[in-house]
Amino acid sequence: MIQVTNLSKSFDELQAVKNLSFSIKKGEIFGLLGPNGAGKSTTINMMSTILSSDDGAILIDGNDIKKTPTICKTLIGVVPQEISLYDEFTAYENLLFWGELYKIPSKELKNRIATILELIGLSDRKNDLIKTYSGGMKRRINIASAILHNPKVLFMDEPTVGVDPQSRNRIFEIVESLNSQGMTIVYTTHYMEEVERLCNRIAIIDDGKIVAQGTQTELQKESNVKETIEITFQTIASNQVAILKEAFPSLIQNNQSITVACDANKDLSTIISICNTAKLQIEDLKLNKVNLETIFLNLTGKQLRD
Amino acid sequence: MILTIFKKDLKLFFADKKGALLTFALPILLISLFAFAFGGVGGNRTVKPVQLLVVDNDFTKDSKEVLSNLDALKGVKTISEEKTTAIDLVKKGKYVAVLIVEKGFKDSVALGKTLPLELKYDAAREIEMGMLQSVLIQNLMSSVGKKMISSKMEASFDTNFPGTPKNIKEKAMSLMNSDKDGVNSMMGENTMGLQMTSVIKEDTKKGNLGLIQAVAGTAIMMLLFSIAGIGGGLLDEKEAGTLKRLLYSPVKPTDVLFGKMLAALVISILQLTIMFVFSWMVFGLPIFKDITSLVLMIIATAFAVSSFGIFLVSIAKSRQQLQGYSTIIIMLMSAIGGSMIPLFVMPEIMQQIAVISVNYWGIQGFYDIFWRSLPLTEILPKMGVLVAIGLGMTIISVRLFKKNVLKMI
Structure with missing residues (x-):
């Protein structure tokens, strides 16, 4: 459904996207996972035709977005990171306006609005002004505005930023429902648990490059990291952290604690030995199973929410 | 404490360079503009003369003399034009007024009668008109005033005191010419018969x-x-x-x-x-x-x-x-x-x-x-x-x- 080849984009001195290549199959939920500033939104902006790339190509359902941007725009829907709605309009008026831009016949549009309002659970609030909505409700209308024309591909750029857990779950259900109807979804986030729940395949992006891609199982298999060890000390000085970092470069310090992505069978004894040498008094030690956060940490030396 | 807050606010104000520039530049710009508009700058600069359309239907020595004297004035520049076109141009607001010298001007001067002169003007330009009117009357006075007074007095002597010797008439006229009030009284309201008409017809539907x-x-x-x-x-x-x-x-x-x-x-x-x-x-x-x-x-x-x-x-x-x-x-x-x-x-x-x-x-x-x-x-x-x-x-x-x-x- 989507083919991205050698995509690059720079803003003055900053190279935001570096030679990115990936493909997304029809009906997939594809996760773009990375910290803030990794290049996710720039990639989405290029895929959604509003930002031209410096280099590379993007095909959507076989259409080159540089050659046929208008066709591509009708194939895609975009849920932007910001709540891009008119506060002074009601939810219904907003949906009507955004739908009319796609020249959907009036009767069909009205039916579609009714169906979507039902899907997002806001039929009873359709005549209320957007400014009276909660953050979570606005997010749902934000999604609804992007799917009125029934796009083949839906780009969702961090659609759950700033919402409560209940609304977040509701958004997950909407995403799953749309996907079950055959919609291909490209989902960007820096919340690892969202990707773990929703995405079939994932591309981990950092500093404008894809550092790994595949299904969760593939990523876990390919990773030489099996667990994370989290150790809390009574006190830890910077020179002591430096000693530990020599052996485990991806180590992350958080106050009196350190987190190391490793294979516990092989590395646990080494860590304890170094702690003893560095005269560090262990207060607590936790062993966690590997997850996307761990893989990301090991690949980039950064935490997702840095 | 107040000083600290004051310094912070001053710093914030000047941090917005465009805003700060506007604060000072805009009043300066407007002051300059209004000064120009009201003519408050360049006091010694040459003022462009008022352009006055003229129509000479008399085309005699006297009418030409009046118009050429008018053109020689520093504040007026005359432009000859055909009557209909001239009135039309004033109507459209292109010129402030048109001075029409009708046939019989020379004869009126010779006989000391009311001059067949008409000034058709654009009332929307009343300030220019005020200046022009006074310049015109002064010019007419100096060009044909004496001639008209002499003619008028001579006619008066001939009517009221027939047979008065020529030397007595000349002495009386000379005394009259040197008496400003006397001249004025002879010339009536001092308008030399100049008839002034607005080109925009009085219309009850017209706006103020x-x-x-x-x-x-x-x-x-x-x-x-x-x-x-x-x-x-x-x-x-x-x-x-x-x-x-x-x-x-x-x-x-x-x-x-x-x-x-x-x-x-x-x-x-x-x-x-x-x-x-x-x-x-x-x-x-x-x-x-x-x-x-x-x-x-x-x-x-x-x-x-x-x-x-x-x-x-x-x-x-x-x-x-x-x-x-x-x-x-x-x-x-x-x-x-x-x-x-x-x-x-x-x-x-x-x-x-x-x-x-x-x-x-x-x-x-x-x-x-x-x-x-x-x-x-x-x-x-x-x-x-x-x-x-x-x-x-x-x-x-x-x-x-x-x-x-x-x-x-």
Whole structure:
């Protein structure tokens, strides 16, 4: 459904996207996972035709977005990171306006609005002004505005930023429902648990490059990291952290604690030995199973929410 | 503590360099502008003479002498023209007045009769007229005054004291000529018979000059401000993210711009209409006297102003910038275009510069409708200029918007 080849984009001195290549199959939920500033939104902006790339190509359902941007725009829907709605309009008026831009016949549009309002659970609030909505409700209308024309591909750029857990779950259900109807979804986030729940395949992006891609199982298999060890000390000085970092470069310090992505069978004894040498008094030690956060940490030396 | 807060606020104020510049630059700009407008600068500069159309239907030595004396004056430049054309040019506001010397001028001078002279003028330019009138009468006095008095006295002697010896008559006339009051009493009201007529016929439906100036001037200036605000909605959309969302949909960036411009145009038409209806209801402005011209003039003005609003938005990258640009440009255009001060009060140079302003063409158009009562065909060129300004601004705005649109999202 989507083919991205050698995509690059720079803003003055900053190279935001570096030679990115990936493909997304029809009906997939594809996760773009990375910290803030990794290049996710720039990639989405290029895929959604509003930002031209410096280099590379993007095909959507076989259409080159540089050659046929208008066709591509009708194939895609975009849920932007910001709540891009008119506060002074009601939810219904907003949906009507955004739908009319796609020249959907009036009767069909009205039916579609009714169906979507039902899907997002806001039929009873359709005549209320957007400014009276909660953050979570606005997010749902934000999604609804992007799917009125029934796009083949839906780009969702961090659609759950700033919402409560209940609304977040509701958004997950909407995403799953749309996907079950055959919609291909490209989902960007820096919340690892969202990707773990929703995405079939994932591309981990950092500093404008894809550092790994595949299904969760593939990523876990390919990773030489099996667990994370989290150790809390009574006190830890910077020179002591430096000693530990020599052996485990991806180590992350958080106050009196350190987190190391490793294979516990092989590395646990080494860590304890170094702690003893560095005269560090262990207060607590936790062993966690590997997850996307761990893989990301090991690949980039950064935490997702840095 | 107060000092710390004071220092912080001062620092914040000067951190916004554009804002700080505006605070000081705008008053300086306006002071300079008003000083120019009221002629308060360049006190020794040469004042451009008043251009006076002249029609010589007598074409005698006396009439030529009067007109050539007039042309020799420092403050007047005469331009010969055929009578109908000359009156038409004054009617259209191109010249302040036309002096018509009718046949029989020489004979009237010789017989000391009322001179067949007529000054047809544009009452909208009363300040120039005041100056011109006094210059004209002085000139006539010095050119033909003595001749007329002598003729008049000679006729009086012949009627009342027939047979008076020539030397007595000459002595009496010499004494009379040296007595200013005597001359004046001989010449009646000191107007040398100069008949003054406004080219704009007195019409009960005609608007009051001051009212037309106030309504047209203020309406266009306020319209510019409100349209700049409407155009600014595009920058609000940028901040709210809806502009980005609009660009995700199958609309072209120029569609967004034209959509906004159309909204501005409709609101402008509505705003101008309301202002004129209000002026009719409250001040009695005769808006129905030439409704076709008024409607077309409102549309042309609204188009020029709307495109100006869009132009402002296409050069500004934020609301703050828009506010700065619009304040400066609108104040400047309104001052030079005659919204703040009537144009006829301004020096010639300012009147020439005024043509670059939307306000000028709008105000002059409304003058043509309400004051000069010109037919639509005569007002169409002014509407054409407004439409041309609108089209020019739109073309520039589209180019700038296309260039800047990606930076806006």
